[in-house]
Amino acid sequence: MTTTPKLHSDDPFQLTLDKIMDLKPLDSIERLMTLLLPQADEIVARRPRSFHKNGPEIYLLKEGHFWLHRRVDDLQMSMAKAPHIFGLAELLIPVGDTTYVKFAADSEVYALSGAKAQALLNEQPALWQDVSRILAFHLHFSTWRDLHLLNDNAYDTIRGKLLELEKHDESLRKSTTILNYILGTTKLSRSTILRVMKNLTDGGYLEAQRGKLIRIVHLPLRY
Known part of the structure; x- marks a missing residue:
């Protein structure tokens, strides 16, 4: 992934989720x-x-x-x-x-x-x-x-689940690891999730502590 992390997203997928949750x-x-x-x-x-x-x-x-x-x-x-x-x-x-x-x-x-x-x-x-x-x-x-689940791209599914997890209360995010959240809500393998998460954290696209989501900086559309 070569996209430079940004603090604000103009991603229509994320903006749609924001709009739905606000309504x-x-x-x-x-x-x-x-x-x-x-x-x-x-x-x-x-x-x-x-x-x-x-x-x-x-x-x-x-x-x-x-x-x-x-x-x-x-x-x-x-x-x-x-x-x-x-x-x-x-x-x-x-x-x-x-x-x-x-x-x-x-x-x-x-x-x-x-x-x-x-x-x-x-x-x-x-x-x-x-x-x-x-x-x-x-x-x-x-x-x-379903937009991020009904596809053959593991990254799209993981990306959607990260955006979903970010919308939950801080108390819930502190009690649930990213891995367990995605394992429980998708059919992706443990190794696939861990590989993508390592690349995202190493690239500065999100912040995590002990496997728990702290903050999403920016999730690129392509992986």
Whole structure:
């Protein structure tokens, strides 16, 4: 790699991620929390949960983080921090028990049956627009994620995951190594990830300490 590291990026891929994350519909989440929380039950954060074990469920995350996993191979598909609401897609179009969620140990999370959530929303139909906004946010992020996963270039995948990791809270970055994050969210080999990471750190493109991300200086488009 011969590109000189720069402090600011004009990379459209990174700018798109920035725009999506800035558009998280916090006002919609707050309105739905106000409606649904009084009827929800707090659950044990340490236990993985299914969206559809006993019928659709909605999860309301007030504090902490959650990870969405694909059940067939435990691949980590996405991560989000509070406040957040998830399970809405399964509420509208159930597809079965194909994914599950894990929560950070210090999370505060509540569960509500899909039937009860639908009944409450039908009493205040204007709030279905807030459901649509949250689902649109999920769709935009999933589309961005697939842009760097659905290709044959390992560097593009690693680059996308580094940008994704940078968006998480500092506390989470300090508790997760770059290697483990990418291993858990892709099908790349350990050796491939380590080789690319060594080249990036040696070239001054990112800063890491004990394998944990400190700062991205600039990630070149080509490797």
